[in-house]
Amino acid sequence: MSKPVFSLQNITVTVGDNVRILDNLNFDIFDGDFITVLGTNGAGKSTLFNTIAGNLKIASGVLKHHDKNIANDSAVSRTDYIARVFQDPKMGTAPRMTVAENLLLAEKRGKKRTLHSRGLTKEKLAEYANITKVMGNNLDTRLQTATGNLSGGQRQALSFLMATRVKPELLLLDEHTAALDPKTSEQLMLATNEQVTKNKLTALMITHNLADALKYGNRLIILNAGKIVLDVRDSDKAALDDTQILKYFMA
Numbered sequence: 283m284s285k286p287v288f289s290l291q292n293i294t295v296t297v298g299d300n301v302r303i304l305d306n307l308n309f310d311i312f313d314g315d316f317i318t319v320l321g322t323n324g325a326g327k328s329t330l331f332n333t334i335a336g337n338l339k340i341a342s343g344v345l346k347h348h349d350k351n352i353a354n355d356s357a358v359s360r361t362d363y364i365a366r367v368f369q370d371p372k373m374g375t376a377p378r379m380t381v382a383e384n385l386l387l388a389e390k391r392g393k394k395r396t397l398h399s400r401g402l403t404k405e406k407l408a409e410y411a412n413i414t415k416v417m418g419n420n421l422d423t424r425l426q427t428a429t430g431n432l433s434g435g436q437r438q439a440l441s442f443l444m445a446t447r448v449k450p451e452l453l454l455l456d457e458h459t460a461a462l463d464p465k466t467s468e469q470l471m472l473a474t475n476e477q478v479t480k481n482k483l484t485a486l487m488i489t490h491n492l493a494d495a496l497k498y499g500n501r502l503i504i505l506n507a508g509k510i511v512l513d514v515r516d517s518d519k520a521a522l523d524d525t526q527i528l529k530y531f532m533a
C-alpha cells in the first residue's frame with residue numbers, strides 16, 4: 283500500500299484530570315479512502331476530527347501530513363488542505379454574503395482570502411448555476427440570496443460545495459446530514475457520495491446511521507472510549523451487517 287496522506291501515531295488527547303478522550307490512537311488515512319466513522323455518543327469521533335483539524339491540542343503522539351509532523355500547526359494553516367462540513371447548517375458559510383460570494387470565497391483555499399465581487403463574472407455565475415443545480419434543491423435559483431435566508435438543506439448543500447470547491451486533501455464530514463429532514467438528508471448523502479467518488483476525494487464521514495455507514499465508502503472505523511475497535515475496508519467492510527457492528531458498540 284502507498285504511503286498515507288495523514289498518519290496518526292500514538293495520539294492521546296486528555297481533558298480535565300488526565301482523562302483520555304483519545305487513547306493512544308494509531309490510524310493511517312490513504313489517498314482516496316472514503317471512511318465512515320461510527321461510535322456511541324462520547325466515543326471520541328468529533329475529538330478525532332478536532333485533533334486532525336487542529337482545534338484540539340494533543341497530549342502526546344505524532345500527526346503526520348505526508349512527511350511533516352503538523353501536530354503543532356494552527357487550525358487556520360491546516361484549512362489550506364483540510365475542509366470540514368459540520369452538523370449545524372449555520373457553520374461553514376458567511377450568512378450576510380450571497381451564495382455566489384460564498385462560492386467565490388471558497389475558491390481561495392490556500393490563498394489570501396480577500397473577496398472582490400467583480401470576480402463574479404457572467405461565466406462564473408453560469409458555472410455556479412451548474413454546480414448548484416446538481417444538488418437538486420433549487421440552490422441554483424438562489425445564487426444572489428444572502429446565505430442566512432436559505433433553508434437548512436440549501437445551506438448545508440452550499441457548505442458541502444464550498445468544502446469541495448477546491449479539492450481538499452482531506453474532507454471531514456461531521457454528521458453533515460443529521461440536522462436535515464429524511465428526504466433532504468438522503469439527497470445530500472447521494473450528492474456527497476457522487477462527488478467523493480467522482481472526484482476521488484479522501485474523506486472521513488461521522489454518522490449515526492448504520493445503513494449509511496455500511497452502504498457508503500470503502501472503509502469503516504468504529505470508535506469506542508477513545509480507541510479504534512474496528513477498522514475494515516473493501517470486501518471485509520462489504521461483508522459486515524448491523525448485528526456485527528452493534529457488538530463493537532459494547533466492546
Ligand SMILES: Nc1ncnc2c1ncn2[C@@H]1O[C@H](COP(=O)(O)OP(=O)(O)OP(=O)(O)O)[C@@H](O)[C@H]1O
Nearest residue numbers: 297298303321322323324325326327328329330505
Ligand atoms: N473540550 C473538551 N473538554 C472536556 N471534555 C471534552 C471536550 N471535548 C470532548 N470532551 C469529552 O470527550 C468525550 C468524547 O467527546 P466527542 O465529542 O469526541 O464524542 P463523539 O463520539 O463525537 O460523540 P457524539 O456522537 O455525541 O457527537 C466526551 O465524553 C466529551 O464530553
